[in-house]
Amino acid sequence: MSALRTPRLITTTLTLLAALAFALAGCKTEGASGDNTGGTPANTARVGVVLPLSGNTATYGEEALGGMRMAVEEINAKDGVIKLELVPKDDKGDSTETGKLVSQLIKVDQVHAVIGSVTSSNTLKGAKVAQENGIPLITPAATNAEITQKGDFVSRICFIDPFQGSVLAKLVTDDLQKKKVAIIVDKASDYSVGLADAFKKTLTASGGTVVAEESFTAGEADFSGLITKITEAAPEAIFIPAYYGDVGPMLKQAGDRWKEIPVVAGDGIDSPDLFKLMGPYPGPIYMSTHFASDDTDPRVKDFVDRYKGRFGKTPGAMAALGYDAAYALHDALQRAGSTDPKKLRDAINTLKELPGITGNITLDEQRNAQKGAVIMSITPAGATFHKRIAI
Amino acid sequence: MSYLLEQLLNGLSLGCIYAFVALGYTMVYGIIKLINFAHGEFFMVGSFTGFFVLAFAGVERLPLPYPLSLVVSFSLALLASALASALLAVITERLAYRPLQHASRIAVLLTALGVSLLLQNLGIQVFSAEQKGYPELRQYVAFEDAPALQGQTFDGPAYVVFEVESALGDTRQEQAFIAQPGTPFDPQALQEHKHRRLHGAPIDGFYIERPIDVLWKKLLIIAALVIAFAALWLLVHRTQLGRAMRAVSYNPEAARLMGIASGRVISATFFIGAFLAGIGGLVWGMRYGKVEPFMGFLPGLKAFIAAVLGGIGSLPGAVVGGLILGVLEVLIPAYLPSEYTGYKDGVAFIVLILILLFKPSGLLGRWEGEKV
Numbered sequence: 001m002s003a004l005r006t007p008r009l010i011t012t013t014l015t016l017l018a019a020l021a022f023a024l025a026g027c028k029t030e031g032a033s034g035d036n037t038g039g040t041p042a043n044t045a046r047v048g049v050v051l052p053l054s055g056n057t058a059t060y061g062e063e064a065l066g067g068m069r070m071a072v073e074e075i076n077a078k079d080g081v082i083k084l085e086l087v088p089k090d091d092k093g094d095s096t097e098t099g100k101l102v103s104q105l106i107k108v109d110q111v112h113a114v115i116g117s118v119t120s121s122n123t124l125k126g127a128k129v130a131q132e133n134g135i136p137l138i139t140p141a142a143t144n145a146e147i148t149q150k151g152d153f154v155s156r157i158c159f160i161d162p163f164q165g166s167v168l169a170k171l172v173t174d175d176l177q178k179k180k181v182a183i184i185v186d187k188a189s190d191y192s193v194g195l196a197d198a199f200k201k202t203l204t205a206s207g208g209t210v211v212a213e214e215s216f217t218a219g220e221a222d223f224s225g226l227i228t229k230i231t232e233a234a235p236e237a238i239f240i241p242a243y244y245g246d247v248g249p250m251l252k253q254a255g256d257r258w259k260e261i262p263v264v265a266g267d268g269i270d271s272p273d274l275f276k277l278m279g280p281y282p283g284p285i286y287m288s289t290h291f292a293s294d295d296t297d298p299r300v301k302d303f304v305d306r307y308k309g310r311f312g313k314t315p316g317a318m319a320a321l322g323y324d325a326a327y328a329l330h331d332a333l334q335r336a337g338s339t340d341p342k343k344l345r346d347a348i349n350t351l352k353e354l355p356g357i358t359g360n361i362t363l364d365e366q367r368n369a370q371k372g373a374v375i376m377s378i379t380p381a382g383a384t385f386h387k388r389i390a391i
Numbered sequence: 392m393s394y395l396l397e398q399l400l401n402g403l404s405l406g407c408i409y410a411f412v413a414l415g416y417t418m419v420y421g422i423i424k425l426i427n428f429a430h431g432e433f434f435m436v437g438s439f440t441g442f443f444v445l446a447f448a449g450v451e452r453l454p455l456p457y458p459l460s461l462v463v464s465f466s467l468a469l470l471a472s473a474l475a476s477a478l479l480a481v482i483t484e485r486l487a488y489r490p491l492q493h494a495s496r497i498a499v500l501l502t503a504l505g506v507s508l509l510l511q512n513l514g515i516q517v518f519s520a521e522q523k524g525y526p527e528l529r530q531y532v533a534f535e536d537a538p539a540l541q542g543q544t545f546d547g548p549a550y551v552v553f554e555v556e557s558a559l560g561d562t563r564q565e566q567a568f569i570a571q572p573g574t575p576f577d578p579q580a581l582q583e584h585k586h587r588r589l590h591g592a593p594i595d596g597f598y599i600e601r602p603i604d605v606l607w608k609k610l611l612i613i614a615a616l617v618i619a620f621a622a623l624w625l626l627v628h629r630t631q632l633g634r635a636m637r638a639v640s641y642n643p644e645a646a647r648l649m650g651i652a653s654g655r656v657i658s659a660t661f662f663i664g665a666f667l668a669g670i671g672g673l674v675w676g677m678r679y680g681k682v683e684p685f686m687g688f689l690p691g692l693k694a695f696i697a698a699v700l701g702g703i704g705s706l707p708g709a710v711v712g713g714l715i716l717g718v719l720e721v722l723i724p725a726y727l728p729s730e731y732t733g734y735k736d737g738v739a740f741i742v743l744i745l746i747l748l749f750k751p752s753g754l755l756g757r758w759e760g761e762k763v
Contacts, residue, residue: 054519054520054521055520055521055522056521056522058520058521092520212729213729213730214729214732215729215730215732216732217736220736221675221679221681221686221689221690222401222405222679222720222721223679224401224404224405224609224721225398225401225402225720225721225722225724225725225732225735226724226732228394228397228398228401228725229398229724229725229732232394245522248524248680248681249524249679249680249681252524252680253605253678253679253680254605255602255604255605256604256605257605273524275566276523276524277522277524277680277681278524279524279527279547279600279602279680280527280546280547280548280572280600280602282546282572282573311555312555313555313565379571380547380548380568380571380572381548381568381571382568
């Protein structure tokens with residue numbers, strides 16, 4: 001009996017050791033992924049960065065982090081400024097994770113401010129934690145209206161969904177001259193539901209009608225039933241307020257069924273991975289977003305050239321927003337003259353006319369940026385500037 | 392095409408993929424009475440293998456004329472997916488299940504769950520959690536052959552592939568488009584890309600995507616299941632191996648006493664079951680357009696439900712169960728008011744509950760008393 005037991009004991013111990021080794025290896029990589037290298041000098045602000053660097057919205061995180069790094073390199077090269085030190089964390093697109101990471105950044109890493117996350121459901125969780133701990137949080141790109149209502153430590157440098165929804169509804173009714181619209185919503189996403197509501201309000205006000213409204217769950221694989229159902233409703237335009245990770249496969253599965261029907265979406269599909277996921281989709285697609293890399297504005301052109309030089313590819317909206325978020329924080333730090341959270345909060349909340357890549361940034365009473373939007377037209381070959389819409 | 396017919400076709404093609412996976416569940420259950428929860432992960436590995444073969448193995452660069460090159464690319468991807476999945480299953484059975492062949496069934500069942508989680512997490516380590524777009528079949532055209540295609544239009548875009556450095560400092564592949572679907576091809580557009588490099592060497596050609604029409608995809612999936620099932624039926628009922636499998640399934644001890652190497656038969660069963668799951672994985676990727684490490688979980692679970700619905704242990708039952716489940720999953724939301732379409736995943740589980748309540752042996756199964 002004991003002769004039999006011993007090997008089993010050894011196996012169990014080995015298994016446990018292996019599990020432990022795995023866990024330790026996990027910790028190690030997590031630590032190494034941070035830019036954090038120990039003590040921070042007094043004139044440096046530690047900035048926690050929470051972004052999806054993996055998962056369904058990974059390209060957002062990667063681009064935004066690239067933009068931030070570029071901005072921080074430029075800022076830290078200047079003399080006599082409060083320098084920035086980024087502490088990046090991956091929330092994997094999971095909103096529970098965002099809350100945990102913001103808490104960890106504030107309590108363990110002792111950051112002075114947080115930038116992130118970039119999607120709405122995640123940022124809602126992160127914003128709540130930041131507000132409770134009294135540390136300023138700036139989101140570069142989360143557009144759901146409720147986020148900044150979490151409190152005065154939460155602000156954003158992008159427009160909000162009520163604005164984006166009404167811009168898209170006007171695009172459908174005025175620009176494309178379509179009245180009958182089908183809407184496909186991800187019912188579990190704050191971004192999707194908020195944007196759909198705003199869209200419907202403006203659409204019905206300007207004489208359009210919703211001929212079909214279908215819902216799906218993020219990550220679902222088979223959209224064939226939904227596609228047939230939408231096609232059957234014979235809409236003149238289709239509005240899909242969702243992220244590229246779902247819109248891409250949905251369009252791919254639609255194939256040429258919607259070839260003649262314009263598909264309209266928000267900034268959630270603004271990602272280079274959209275093209276890999278949607279494949280050779282033949283129909284017209286329009287999206288509203290924050291920035292167009294082929295914009296002729298000299299400030300944009302200069303940024304695009306520098307980003308290309310640094311990373312070897314064209315920046316998307318997330319890169320520009322990440323860059324602007326870092327500069328917004330830098331501007332506030334300079335005006336506050338300190339990393340004290342309350343002073344920093346007051347400086348952020350009075351941000352005015354900061355010349356950003358995504359437009360001039362002025363925060364309103366609700367700490368939302370007053371900025372216009374860009375409409376882009378999308379084909380399998382890429383997104384091109386369509387028109388600019390002012391506030 | 393009428394609405395009902397189109398939705399039926401959607402459901403049938405989905406159900407066929409469930410059937411591909413359910414067959415493996417039911418075969419393994421039939422032989423060793425194990426519900427192999429890792430089966431969905433074999434499906435995932437099959438799908439990823441097909442992805443890598445189509446995207447990176449360079450199968451489209453074999454010196455074959457178009458469109459034969461497409462057929463060959465597809466066949467190679469299919470074979471690789473099925474074999475990768477099958478080999479993984481054989482290894483899993485050897486390492487994780489065989490040592491437990493005399494242990495209680497609950498112990499093996501829990502091991503299967505553990506293997507499933509292990510494979511999912513290995514998938515994240517190896518492939519990353521990011522979802523990837525499944526490649527369409529594509530044609531490779533060398534730069535010197537480009538002028539011959541001048542003025543032609545394609546269903547898919549034409550593009551070059553090269554390397555750039557990403558924001559995190561590693562290199563990754565980028566595409567640049569030279570012709571959009573439906574617009575005439577102009578070889579002049581290639582000029583600015585001829586200096587690009589890939590894997591340290593200058594690129595020497597470009598790709599044209601040749602997407603299969605969605606309707607054809609659905610019909611091909613159904614045809615594939617018919618062929619696969621016919622082959623499986625012949626294998627089980629007309630070969631020596633099939634007879635051995637049936638014998639082991641009927642009574643493993645007696646089979647062993649009759650000189651059947653039951654270990655080898657069990658390995659073969661895992662191989663064949665996962666071979667089919669691997670095909671299912673590739674077809675799933677091509678039909679629904681993406682791969683990620685967790686993709687096997689839900690289809691695996693639904694295939695399991697399909698196997699239970701048809702009567703676990705029964706081959707025709709797995710197919711019937713898969714088809715019914717697929718059709719219900721598409722047709723019910725198709726006729727429900729819009730607010731409820733988001734709950735379509737619930738359909739499968741309601742079916743499971745109903746079948747367990749009213750006919751626990753499944754539609755074509757026979758009642759054997761205890762089930763796990």
